[in-house]
Amino acid sequence: MRTRYDAVILGGGPAGLATALSLKNHCPDIAVLVAEAGVAGRQRIGESAPPDLLLPLGQLGLTARFRADGHAPCPGSASLWGGDRVGHNDFLYNPMGPAWRLDRRRFDAMLVAAAETAGVTVVFDAAFRRVEVMPDLGHRLMLDVAGTTRAVETRQVVDATGPEARFARALGVERRVDDTLYALAAFLPLPGILTWQTLLEATPDGWWYAARLPDEQVVVMMVTDQAGLRRLRDDGTLPSWRRGLAATALIGPRLAAAGVDPGAGDAEPALLPIQSSLLARVDGPGWLAVGDAAASYDPVAAQGVYKALVDGVAAGRDVARGCGAALPPPPRPRAALVAERYADYCLNRAYLYGLETRWPDALFWRERQRRAALARPGASSDGAPTRVMTD
Numbered sequence: 412m413r414t415r416y417d418a419v420i421l422g423g424g425p426a427g428l429a430t431a432l433s434l435k436n437h438c439p440d441i442a443v444l445v446a447e448a449g450v451a452g453r454q455r456i457g458e459s460a461p462p463d464l465l466l467p468l469g470q471l472g473l474t475a476r477f478r479a480d481g482h483a484p485c486p487g488s489a490s491l492w493g494g495d496r497v498g499h500n501d502f503l504y505n506p507m508g509p510a511w512r513l514d515r516r517r518f519d520a521m522l523v524a525a526a527e528t529a530g531v532t533v534v535f536d537a538a539f540r541r542v543e544v545m546p547d548l549g550h551r552l553m554l555d556v557a558g559t560t561r562a563v564e565t566r567q568v569v570d571a572t573g574p575e576a577r578f579a580r581a582l583g584v585e586r587r588v589d590d591t592l593y594a595l596a597a598f599l600p601l602p603g604i605l606t607w608q609t610l611l612e613a614t615p616d617g618w619w620y621a622a623r624l625p626d627e628q629v630v631v632m633m634v635t636d637q638a639g640l641r642r643l644r645d646d647g648t649l650p651s652w653r654r655g656l657a658a659t660a661l662i663g664p665r666l667a668a669a670g671v672d673p674g675a676g677d678a679e680p681a682l683l684p685i686q687s688s689l690l691a692r693v694d695g696p697g698w699l700a701v702g703d704a705a706a707s708y709d710p711v712a713a714q715g716v717y718k719a720l721v722d723g724v725a726a727g728r729d730v731a732r733g734c735g736a737a738l739p740p741p742p743r744p745r746a747a748l749v750a751e752r753y754a755d756y757c758l759n760r761a762y763l764y765g766l767e768t769r770w771p772d773a774l775f776w777r778e779r780q781r782r783a784a785l786a787r788p789g790a791s792s793d794g795a796p797t798r799v800m801t802d
């Protein structure tokens with residue numbers, strides 16, 4: 412690792428790595444560091460991707476590698492949502508073809524390998540801790556690399572640290588949080604045959620999701636709010652999670668028919684926060700935020716990985732311009748696109764959560780619908796759900 416890079420990308424998720432690749436496509440000779448806090452090869456959540464994923468993959472030159480990597484086509488979804496009959500949503504007539512069920516380990520390894528082949532230095536166990544602004548010279552970043560503090564200087568910083576937006580928040584940039592939910596997710600062995608459709612089911616306390624994975628596992632996830640999480644914990648998280656799954660009308664029986672044992676292993680399902688949130692400013696002098704660091708979505712949208720790549724492609728071009736590449740200006744500034752896409756997402760989410768009216772007294776759905784109504788453009792901010800997060 413050097414002490415100075417032309418660009419430093421904090422966070423080695425899909426957004427950070429797509430930014431690095433896009434940047435290197437335009438500026439092959441510059442020195443780029445990706446500093447990732449986690450370890451290499453860990454299992455990440457986020458396996459359902461829309462057919463359009465092929466577009467940014469094509470822009471990054473990764474289509475052939477992606478197609479050879481054994482990700483599974485996903486024909487659509489089967490859901491119990493807003494009614495007692497199973498609804499189907501499929502991609503039969505989508506010109507881009509089916510959606511995708513990703514093998515995240517292979518997908519992430521593909522992005523890391525492509526970045527390294529392009530000459531990017533990717534360092535794991537390297538967490539951003541602090542920043543010093545050096546007027547006219549850029550930023551000095553303090554990184555914790557495998558327990559040792561290292562200082563790295565650069566003129567271009569990319570915050571790709573996910574919804575926590577560690578760098579932007581260290582600069583004091585606020586984040587608008589429109590809703591926070593919690594997922595309790597488990598990866599379970601899949602001994603039998605299960606559809607490749609995404610399974611979705613609303614329940615009074617939230618919703619369940621199950622998706623077959625390419626490596627003979629299934630990911631099963633319950634999504635609820637803080638009150639639902641508290642109730643679950645009061646009754647013992649693991650037994651309540653299993654009871655909740657057994658009580659579902661669609662997902663539990665489908666998993667049982669495929670021989671999935673929700674009691675396999677004693678480990679509690681992993682708890683993962685889910686934010687619908689937008690950074691107040693997604694760029695500034697010598698820095699920009701990309702992917703979930705800029706705007707994070709509820710996984711009901713299944714857009715997070717796709718959005719990370721699309722945003723990374725655009726962010727890479729912006730950084731390349733900052734590094735002197737002679738690229739034409741973008742038709743619309745990326746900041747405007749991030750804000751517009753977030754507004755669209757809020758409308759779609761409001762529509763989806765508004766469809767579920769079977770439990771008018773259920774606090775989870777009442778609260779989602781109230782917040783969704785307030786997130787609509789032009790809604791009054793009285794009693795607004797929005798929480799502003801600063802460091």
Ligand SMILES: Cc1cc2nc3c(=O)[nH]c(=O)nc-3n(C[C@H](O)[C@H](O)[C@H](O)COP(=O)(O)OP(=O)(O)OC[C@H]3O[C@@H](n4cnc5c(N)ncnc54)[C@H](O)[C@@H]3O)c2cc1C
Pocket residue numbers: 421422423424425426427446447448449456457458459460537538539540571572573574575577594596683684685701702703704708710713714715716717719
């Ligand atoms: C429960 C759940 C289920 C989801 N399911 C789906 C799905 O099925 N499909 C889908 O498309 N999306 C899904 N998403 C969303 C998707 O995971 C994200 O939108 C996507 O990962 C965003 O990519 P990113 O690179 O912006 O952020 P991330 O993937 O979060 O990557 C950020 C990276 O930054 C690193 N980092 C954090 N802090 C630091 C630091 N201080 N220094 C250095 N590195 C740091 C982290 O270790 C991480 O690797 C889901 C999200 C959740 C929470």
